[in-house]
Amino acid sequence: MTTGERSHRGEIDAFLSLLFGDLINDAGRFTVGQLPIWNRATRRTTWCETHDQAIEALASASDAGEDAYFPVALHDPTMALAAAQQRKQREAKHDGGSSKVLTQAYVRGGVGSAVAIVGFWLDEDHAGGDHKRGNLPDDLATVLQYLNKVPHPLAxxxxxxxxxxxxxxxxxxxxxxxxxxxxxxxxxxxxxxYQTLVRDHVAPQYAHDTTGDLSRVLRVPGTVNSKYGTHTAVVHLDTGVQIGVPESVHRIDVSEVEDELDLHAVRDDAPRAKRSTAPSSAISIGTALDRAVQGLVDGNAGVRNLFLGKGKPELGRDGRTLDTTSSGYDFSLAMALARKGVEDRSAVATAIWLRSDGAAAAKGIRYVEATVDRAFERVAAIADERAEMAQAMLDFQVDRVRIFDCDPAMYELMVSGTALRFTTSQLLSKGQFVRIYTDAMKRIPGVPKEPKDWSPIVNEWLEGAERIAMPPEASDELALREAIQHTIDDLPVSDEAEELDRGKAVALEDGRRLFKADTLLSVLSEAFPRLTRSQLCRVLNDLGHSSETHRIDGEPVRAWASNPPVTREGES
Structure with a gap:
């Protein structure tokens, strides 16, 4: 190696051959797509059609002391350029910037331009690097220790x-x-x-970056890492693999990866709707904050501080280091808005875009979209976890639920062979539920502590309920209506206004009767002891009676007037 050379071309050659050998023809050209090599120092990309071009791009950058990266996928350069240009035009429309046509040198491969992958990857940090995130493993040895615990054949x-x-x-x-x-x-x-397997199942005690996207770039052995102020060699670790001997490398089929992840119950932590390969955004950016978002920014100090990028403590309540970078505030703001009930993702995206530091807008609409998606997915996951915890606090099993369709409705829950019956208000109240349960079962049931966790549990019970149709006579409402109407019809009639306060009605010239609500309450109190004035007036309205003012003996009188009498056939 000559003076100034920091790369090891042989290592670069062997590594790229190991990964992409099946996609390189006899002439050394990639059979699908190209390999874009990105230089961190120059911020430019070299699109390589051949294996040798990729080696040279990586080696020359490393010799100059510059960080160079290769993508996890081969990419179609035309698709990548079209996606980048459309993204540039959208961003220019939002922020008034330049929509100047890009060249291939300023475009990296994106999710929509990936045409082939050769495996699945992990990018694990440790505290020995200059990382802002906390809760990292202490050193490389600790990282390798948990990577060795990845279950075979996914190791x-x-x-x-x-x-x-x-x-x-x-x-x-x-x-x-x-x-x-x-x-x-x-x-x-x-x-x-695959990354979720390591993050949630193998090493959940440590923080992990989300790096599972098809646009990810990684390092190559034989190059240097100058990110920390020195030129540190990127080296292949001796794990029993001989880089130059392909048959020594453990490999796996795609279908086997799927089967093993299913076996270990590893879910996709970022489910997304299918997208076209043509670049497009599922969100739109507004020019001003949505009304609901503006209300939260104005009325909630926590949301306002996140929007302004201030006030976030270095440590959370659990002792973990919080991300106080601009992107950390973006994510926390999106989370806060989603948890406050803002369901419009475009409204949340606009709030991030319009934050005062302008960093999100500079990163682009795809960054904002990804941040919003991640926040909504996290809020949904937290809600699921909360629901599971609430369910776990129940120490009884509801075996059957029946809803009796009367008015008011009645609910019957069968628990350990005992039928517990509730009105709607009793079922909705956690306290009343506990009282009725305790009366019947002679013990206090285990229920969630938070009142807001009670409704989802009740809704889950009601989803599988059997509905029992009840005859009209089973309805308290029907009985009340009939009793009120019979009482009105049976009131003694007088011509004097003062008799209205003595339990009588006054006949009107049009055949109707004028009466007072207090009279009905007094008469019905024995049969319906819980009847309220508001309930009575509601039923009177439903029956067609109206509250009116009439002059009787020259004096204005406010009372209820019965609905017009019905003339039956044969009557005159």
Whole structure:
């Protein structure tokens, strides 16, 4: 190696051959797509049609002391350029910036331009690097320790020491070609699930970045990492794999990856609707805050501080280090708005875009969309976890639920062979439920502590309920209506206004009767002891009676007037 050379071309060559060998023809050209090599120092991309071009792009950047990265997928350069140009035009429309046509050198591969992957990857940080995030493993040895716990055959095929962490690969026996939207969704979902396996099942005690997207770029052994102020070599770690001996590398089929992830119950933590390969955004950015968002910013100090990018403590209540970077405030703001009931994702995206530091707008609409999606998914996951915890606090099983369709409705819950019956208000009140349960079962039931966790549990019971049709006479409402009407019809009639206060009605010239609500309440109090004035007036309205003012003996009198009498056939 000559003076100034920091790369090891042989290592670069062997590594790229190991990963992409099945996609390189005899002439050294990639058979599908190209390999875009991104230089972090120049912010430019070299689109490589051949294996040798990729080696040279990586090696020359490294020799200059610059960080160079390769993508986890081969990409179609035309699709990548079209997506970037459309994104540039959308952003220019929002912020008034330039929509100047981009060149290929300023475009990296995106999710929509990926055409083939050769495996699944992990990008794990440790505290030895200059990372802002806390709760990281102490060193490389700790990272390798938990990577070794990944269950076979999903264990990584090889690992790299990047200087601030480790990159690991689970290689496929055959490349996975992305030829349709279904292929793209399948590849993206498996990549996310593989990372979820490590994050949630293998090493949940540590923080992990989300790096499972098809646009991800990683490091290559034989290059250098200058991110931390020194030129640290990126090296392949000795895990029993000989880079130059392909048959020594553990590989797996795509279908086997799916089967194993299913076996370990690893879910896709970021389910998304299928998207076309053509670049498009599921959100739109407004020019001003949505009314609901503006109300929260004005009326809630916590939301306002997140919008302004201030006031976030360094440590959370659980002792974890909080992300106080601009992107950390973006995510926290999206989470806060979603939890406050803002369901319009475009409204949340607009709030992030319009934050005062302008960082989100500078990163682009795809960054904002991803942040909003991640926040809504996290809020949904928290709600699911809360519901599961609330269910776990119940120490009884509801075996059957019946709803009796009378007015008011009655609910019957069968618990351990005992029928517990509730009115609507009793079922909705956690306290009243506990009282009735305790009276019947002679013990206090276990229920969620928070009142807001009670309604979802009741709704789950009611979803599978059997509905029992009841005859009209079973309805308290019907009985009350009939009793009120009979009472009105049976009131003694007088011509003097003062008799209205003595339990009588006054006959009107049009045949109707004038009466007072207090008279009815007094008469009906024995049969309906819980009858209220408001309930009585509601039923009177329903029956067609009206509250009116009439002059009797020259004096204005406010009272209820019965509905017009019905003339039956044969009467005159």
């Amino acid at each position: 990584p095929s090889l690992a790299l020491d990047t200087g601030g962490g480790a990159h690991a690969w689970l290689l496929l026996r055959e490349p996975f070609l992305i030829e349709s939207d279904d292929d793209r969704n399948r590849a993206a979902s498996l990549a996310r699930r």
